[in-house]
Amino acid sequence: MHSFAAPDADPTMNLPLTPAVAPEVLTPASAASLPLAWQTLEAVPDPEIPVVSIRELGILRDVRVVTNDRGETAFEIVITPTYSGCPAMQQIAEDIAAAMTRAGLGPWHVKTVLAPAWTTDWISPEAREKLRSYGIAPPTGAHAVSADAPSKITFYGRPKDGVPCPHCGSADTEVVSAFGSTACKAHYRCRTCSEPFDYFKPY
Amino acid sequence: MQVHANPHAMPASGAPHARPQNMKPTQEHLSYLLRLADNALILGQRNAEWCGHGPVLEEDIALTNLSLDLIGQARMLYQHAAKLETDLTGITKQEDDYAFWRDESAFRNWTLVELPHYGPTAGTTAAERDYAVTIVRNFLYSALMVEVWQALAQSADTELAAIAAKSVKEAHYHLHHARDWLVRFGDGTEESHRRAQAALDYLMPYMNEIFKRDPLEDTVAAAGTGVAMAELKDAWQATVNDALAEATLDAPVGGAFESAGKFGRHSEHMSFLLGEMQGLARQHPGATW
Numbered sequence: 001m002h003s004f005a006a007p008d009a010d011p012t013m014n015l016p017l018t019p020a021v022a023p024e025v026l027t028p029a030s031a032a033s034l035p036l037a038w039q040t041l042e043a044v045p046d047p048e049i050p051v052v053s054i055r056e057l058g059i060l061r062d063v064r065v066v067t068n069d070r071g072e073t074a075f076e077i078v079i080t081p082t083y084s085g086c087p088a089m090q091q092i093a094e095d096i097a098a099a100m101t102r103a104g105l106g107p108w109h110v111k112t113v114l115a116p117a118w119t120t121d122w123i124s125p126e127a128r129e130k131l132r133s134y135g136i137a138p139p140t141g142a143h144a145v146s147a148d149a150p151s152k153i154t155f156y157g158r159p160k161d162g163v164p165c166p167h168c169g170s171a172d173t174e175v176v177s178a179f180g181s182t183a184c185k186a187h188y189r190c191r192t193c194s195e196p197f198d199y200f201k202p203y
Numbered sequence: 204m205q206v207h208a209n210p211h212a213m214p215a216s217g218a219p220h221a222r223p224q225n226m227k228p229t230q231e232h233l234s235y236l237l238r239l240a241d242n243a244l245i246l247g248q249r250n251a252e253w254c255g256h257g258p259v260l261e262e263d264i265a266l267t268n269l270s271l272d273l274i275g276q277a278r279m280l281y282q283h284a285a286k287l288e289t290d291l292t293g294i295t296k297q298e299d300d301y302a303f304w305r306d307e308s309a310f311r312n313w314t315l316v317e318l319p320h321y322g323p324t325a326g327t328t329a330a331e332r333d334y335a336v337t338i339v340r341n342f343l344y345s346a347l348m349v350e351v352w353q354a355l356a357q358s359a360d361t362e363l364a365a366i367a368a369k370s371v372k373e374a375h376y377h378l379h380h381a382r383d384w385l386v387r388f389g390d391g392t393e394e395s396h397r398r399a400q401a402a403l404d405y406l407m408p409y410m411n412e413i414f415k416r417d418p419l420e421d422t423v424a425a426a427g428t429g430v431a432m433a434e435l436k437d438a439w440q441a442t443v444n445d446a447l448a449e450a451t452l453d454a455p456v457g458g459a460f461e462s463a464g465k466f467g468r469h470s471e472h473m474s475f476l477l478g479e480m481q482g483l484a485r486q487h488p489g490a491t492w
Contacts, residue, residue, distance in 0.1 A: 084369055085275025114279065115365035117372070177261035178380055179268040187261065203372050 026106040029065040029073040037063050037075050040103040047091040048182055051134040054092055058122030061113065075108035080118045083183040120203045132166045137199040163199050165190035226360050228287040231422040235429045238465055240280035241312035244302060246344060247273030248480050249316065258334050265380060272373040279366045303484035307473050314462035315340060315409040317473045322405050335388055335398040339406055342381035346442040348374040350435040359427040382446050389450025400452055408460040415461060
C-alpha cells in the first residue's frame with residue numbers, strides 16, 4: 001500500500017512561499033536581497049536526483065550581484081556542468097528561471113563555467129547520506145584520476161569492493177556495468193540482499 | 204561558457220565577469236580546436252549507432268553514455284571555437300554551424316574515428332557491426348586521449364585547459380571500459396581472440412596518420428596552446444603494450460599506410476556518416492523541438 005508522506009516531509013514545502021506568476025515589480029539585486037536569492041536557489045533540486053539540491057551537488061557555484069557600466073545591477077548565477085554531455089544542464093537552467101520567477105527576483109542571468117572542473121569531492125557528507133537513503137550509493141574512496149600518478153590508469157580490471165549496498169549496508173557488492181542509468185552513475189548489484197543499485201561514480 | 208539569459212536580463216556587455224582574453228586567437232589554434240572537436244563528434248556519432256542495438260543491455264547503455272560524453276566534449280570545443288572564429292573574422296559562428304553546415308572536406312577528424320564498426324569493406328557494403336572493432340577503436344583512441352587531455356589541461360588557452368580538465372576524467376572511464384573488454388576478448392574464446400586480433404590488425408595502421416607530425420601541431424605546440432600527438436606516442440605505446448600483453452594479442456606492425464582525415468581527405472565511409480548526422484538539420488533548417 002502506498003503511503004503518503006506527511007506534509008512536513010515534502011521537500012517542496014521548503015521553497016519560499018511566493019506567487020506562481022512574476023510580480024510586476026521585481027526585487028532587484030543588492031546586498032540586501034542576495035540572501036533571499038541564495039535561499040531560493042539552494043532549494044532548487046537536481047532534476048535527476050530530486051532528494052539533493054544543485055547546491056549540495058556542487059552544480060550551483062555562486063550567486064552574486066553584478067553591476068554594468070550604467071550602474072544597473074543583476075544577480076549572476078554561476079553553475080558548472082557535471083559530465084560534459086550532461087543533458088540535465090538545460091533543465092537546471094530552466095528550474096533556476098522558474099525559482100527566480102516565483103521568488104520575484106530579477107533581473108538575473110545564468111553563467112556556465114567549466115573551471116575548476118566539477119568533482120564528486122564537492123558533494124557534502126549530508127548530501128551523501130541523502131543519496132544513500134534514496135538508494136544511490138554515494139561516491140567512495142579516491143577518485144578515478146589519481147593526483148599522485150596522473151598519467152597512470154590506476155584501476156585496471158573491474159572496480160572491487162568499497163561500495164557498500166545502500167539498501168542493506170553489505171560490502172559484498174559487485175559492479176554490473178561502469179555505465180549506469182545516467183552519465184554520473186554505475187550499475188551495481190548486492191550479493192547479500194540481491195538488490196541492484198546505482199553507484200554515484202567518483203569524478 | 205554559455206549564457207542563458209532571461210527576458211529581464213541586463214546587457215551582458217556590462218558584466219564585470221566577462222570572459223578573460225587569455226590569448227590572442229590564431230587561425231592555427233582554431234584549426235587545432237576543430238580537429239579535437241571533430242574527432243569527438245564523429246566518434247560520438249559512430250558509437251551512438253549502438254544505441255538500441257548493443258550486444259547486451261549494459262553495453263548498449265555504456266556506449267550511449269560514452270557517446271554522450273564525446274558529443275558533450277565536442278559541443279564545448281565548438282562553442283569555444285565559435286568565439287575564437289568570431290574574434291578572428293568578425294563573422295558570427297555557433298556550434299551547430301560546425302556540426303551540421305560544413306561539408307566533408309572541412310571536417311578535420313582522424314580517419315580512425317569515422318570507420319564503420321566492421322572490418323575493411325567498400326563504403327556501400329552492408330555488414331554486421333563487430334563489437335571487437337568498436338572496442339579496439341575506443342581503446343586506441345581513449346588510450347591516446349587520456350594523454351592528450353592531460354597535456355592540454357596545461358594549455359595557455361585557459362578555456363581549452365578547462366575543457367581538457369573535465370574531459371580527462373571522462374577519457375579515463377572510457378579507457379577503463381575499452382581496456383576491460385579488450386582483455387576479455389583477447390584472453391577469451393578462440394573466436395573472440397580471432398576477432399579482436401583482426402580488428403587490431405585492421406585499425407592499427409590508421410594510427411600512423413595521428414602520430415605524423417605536421418606544421419599545424421608544431422605551431423600550436425610552440426605557442427603553448429596545443430600539443431603534438433607525436434610527443435605523446437611513447438606514453439600511448441606503453442598503455443597499448445601493457446594491455447595487449449594482458450589480452451594475449453600481438454601488436455601489429457603499423458606499416459607505411461597513411462590516412463589523411465586530419466587534412467580533410469576522408470575515407471569513403473565519411474559521407475554516409477555525415478548524411479545521417481546532418482540530414483535532419485539540413486532538411487529543416489532552424490528546426491527546434
